[in-house]
Amino acid sequence: MQSFTEENYLKTIYNLASKQQGEVSTNALAEMTATKAASVTDMLRKLADKELIHYKKYQGVRLTEEGERLALQIIRRHRLWEVFLVQKLGFGWDEVHDMAEELEHIRSEELVVRLDTFLGHPQFDPHGDPIPTPTGQMPEMGYRKLSDAEAGEAVCLRAVMEHSTEFLQHLNHSSLTLGSIVTVSEINAFDKSVLVQIGNDRTVFVSYEVAKNLLVS
Amino acid sequence: MQSFTEENYLKTIYNLASKQQGEVSTNALAEMTATKAASVTDMLRKLADKELIHYKKYQGVRLTEEGERLALQIIRRHRLWEVFLVQKLGFGWDEVHDMAEELEHIRSEELVVRLDTFLGHPQFDPHGDPIPTPTGQMPEMGYRKLSDAEAGEAVCLRAVMEHSTEFLQHLNHSSLTLGSIVTVSEINAFDKSVLVQIGNDRTVFVSYEVAKNLLVS
DNA sequence: CTAAAAATTTAGGCTGGCCTAAATTTTTAT
DNA sequence: ATAAAAATTTAGGCCAGCCTAAATTTTTAG
Ligand SMILES: [Mn+2]
Ligand SMILES: [Mn+2]
Ligand SMILES: [Mn+2]
Ligand SMILES: [Mn+2]
Numbered sequence: 414m415q416s417f418t419e420e421n422y423l424k425t426i427y428n429l430a431s432k433q434q435g436e437v438s439t440n441a442l443a444e445m446t447a448t449k450a451a452s453v454t455d456m457l458r459k460l461a462d463k464e465l466i467h468y469k470k471y472q473g474v475r476l477t478e479e480g481e482r483l484a485l486q487i488i489r490r491h492r493l494w495e496v497f498l499v500q501k502l503g504f505g506w507d508e509v510h511d512m513a514e515e516l517e518h519i520r521s522e523e524l525v526v527r528l529d530t531f532l533g534h535p536q537f538d539p540h541g542d543p544i545p546t547p548t549g550q551m552p553e554m555g556y557r558k559l560s561d562a563e564a565g566e567a568v569c570l571r572a573v574m575e576h577s578t579e580f581l582q583h584l585n586h587s588s589l590t591l592g593s594i595v596t597v598s599e600i601n602a603f604d605k606s607v608l609v610q611i612g613n614d615r616t617v618f619v620s621y622e623v624a625k626n627l628l629v630s
Numbered sequence: 631m632q633s634f635t636e637e638n639y640l641k642t643i644y645n646l647a648s649k650q651q652g653e654v655s656t657n658a659l660a661e662m663t664a665t666k667a668a669s670v671t672d673m674l675r676k677l678a679d680k681e682l683i684h685y686k687k688y689q690g691v692r693l694t695e696e697g698e699r700l701a702l703q704i705i706r707r708h709r710l711w712e713v714f715l716v717q718k719l720g721f722g723w724d725e726v727h728d729m730a731e732e733l734e735h736i737r738s739e740e741l742v743v744r745l746d747t748f749l750g751h752p753q754f755d756p757h758g759d760p761i762p763t764p765t766g767q768m769p770e771m772g773y774r775k776l777s778d779a780e781a782g783e784a785v786c787l788r789a790v791m792e793h794s795t796e797f798l799q800h801l802n803h804s805s806l807t808l809g810s811i812v813t814v815s816e817i818n819a820f821d822k823s824v825l826v827q828i829g830n831d832r833t834v835f836v837s838y839e840v841a842k843n844l845l846v847s
Numbered sequence: 848c849t850a851a852a853a854a855t856t857t858a859g860g861c862t863g864g865c866c867t868a869a870a871t872t873t874t875t876a877t
Numbered sequence: 878a879t880a881a882a883a884a885t886t887t888a889g890g891c892c893a894g895c896c897t898a899a900a901t902t903t904t905t906a907g
Contacts, residue, residue, distance in 0.1 A: 416893080416894090418893080418894065438854080438855090439854070439855055439856085440853090440854065440855080448894085448895070448896090449895080449896065449897080450854075450855065450856085451855085451856075451857080451858095451895085451896070451897080451898095452894070452895050452896070453855095454855070454856055454857085455856095455893090455894070455895080456894080456895095459893090459894095470855080470856070470902085471854080471855055471856075471901090471902055471903065498741075501748060502741070502744040502745065502748055503744060504740075504744070508740075511738075512736060512738050512741055515735075515736050515737065516733075516736060518732075519729065519732050519733060520732065521728075521729050523721075523725075524715075524719070524729055527719040527720060527721070528719065531718060531719055633863075633864090635863080635864065655884080655885090656884070656885055656886085657883090657884065657885080665864085665865070665866090666865080666866065666867080667884075667885060667886085668865085668866070668867080668868095668885085668886070668887080668888095669864070669865050669866070670885090671885065671886055671887085672863090672864070672865080672886095673863095673864080673865095676863090676864095687872085687885080687886070688871090688872055688873065688884080688885060688886075
């Protein structure tokens with residue numbers, strides 16, 4: 414049985430590892446968990462003792478199979494709860510992260526099974542992230558960044574890579590909604606910002622910073 | 631902001647206080663929280679420092695207004711989550727206590743408001759316990775125990791005073807369902823057990839131990 | 848190849864929540 | 878009224894998870 418803290422570390426290691434290759438560093442973990450490197454080292458020793466990570470001093474860290482299984486389980490719960498909060502309780506996608514951060518730790522297998530059924534076995538969370546399967550597979554989506562699209566292309570907005578309230582509210586404001594199809598009408602050669610056409614009349618300005626954090630297919 | 635542990639103590643103090651009069655004792659708290667008296671004393675000092683309880687050494691403990699407000703807030707959350715688990719996820723009333731014990735600590739006012747709306751502003755939890763109002767009033771029900779009913783009376787089963795899985799499953803087994811109307815057909819003079827008629831044909835034996843824990847009106 | 852910089856770990860310490868054993872206060876029984 | 882019993886508190890200590898400061902290892906730059 415893991416504590417909240419251990420579960421959060423596993424999830425964070427998973428997320429950092431999936432954004433790079435090779436080992437995850439102590440400092441990166443310290444930044445993500447808003448703690449100090451010394452505290453991370455303490456925790457890494459504990460997780461290594463429990464064989465949830467591979468850890469050699471000074472060499473960074475990698476999840477074991479069991480560690481990855483657990484991490485995916487937490488991520489599954491997190492995303493299912495986010496779907497619940499948005500679809501059933503009517504929260505905005507910019508409001509649900511912190512609640513899901515707590516709900517993901519509720520200890521009951523059966524609860525997750527029933528929640529999943531209640532929600533109709535959703536494939537994606539409100540941010541477009543795929544929900545890991547009950548058996549612990551993370552679906553690979555193969556999306557591209559909007560910033561990599563070319564002028565003239567029509568793409569579908571699929572997911573966000575940044576989950577901050579500010580970013581999500583900015584998207585709300587710009588009518589950039591997941592699932593909608595947009596056409597790249599112009600790419601500014603100087604600042605790489607993008608003009609996209611939504612529907613027939615509406616044209617929206619998307620800065621490079623924003624376009625880099627929007628996944629499309 | 632209170633920790634899980636502090637919230638659990640407040641709730642426990644409230645529950646014990648409502649089953650008696652006067653101050654709640656250290657030993658009673660130790661038993662309910664499955665800790666030792668010395669640990670309770672530690673926590674009482676902390677809660678007293680936060681002015682959530684009135685506490686004089688050796689004299690037992692009583693909630694302050696603020697402490698009671700908080701306790702009722704936790705109880706409200708607990709009972710709303712139990713309704714969710716039973717009505718929406720289809721859990722049995724004997725399965726939900728431990729999950730609600732964790733869910734009650736999720737920190738979000740808005741979550742409780744929306745959950746309440748989603749559930750249709752329920753008045754009672756699956757065990758027949760009234761749900762405190764958003765403003766912190768605990769509805770007074772004025773039920774009697776089935777063991778206090780007299781032969782010939784027809785009463786409605788309203789709530790249980792005991793929440794153990796064993797007790798609730800025993801009621802399931804005996805077809806003693808909240809909301810149903812039963813007629814007391816016979817009270818055994820020797821062991822105070824009760825025979826009740828459910829509907830037209832079915833007669834059920836109810837031991838005194840069970841009848842004492844069934845509330846009726 | 849070496850010295851400085853950066854990253855990481857170790858040492859030692861703190862708080863919350865728990866424990867046992869011992870001391871103290873209150874209650875109960877004679 | 879007093880002594881024994883029961884209840885409670887105090888003393889001292891443990892573990893999880895965090896911290897700062899100091900030591901160590903690895904990386905980078907000249
Ligand atoms: Mn979390
Ligand atoms: Mn999400
Ligand atoms: Mn609880
Ligand atoms: Mn209940």
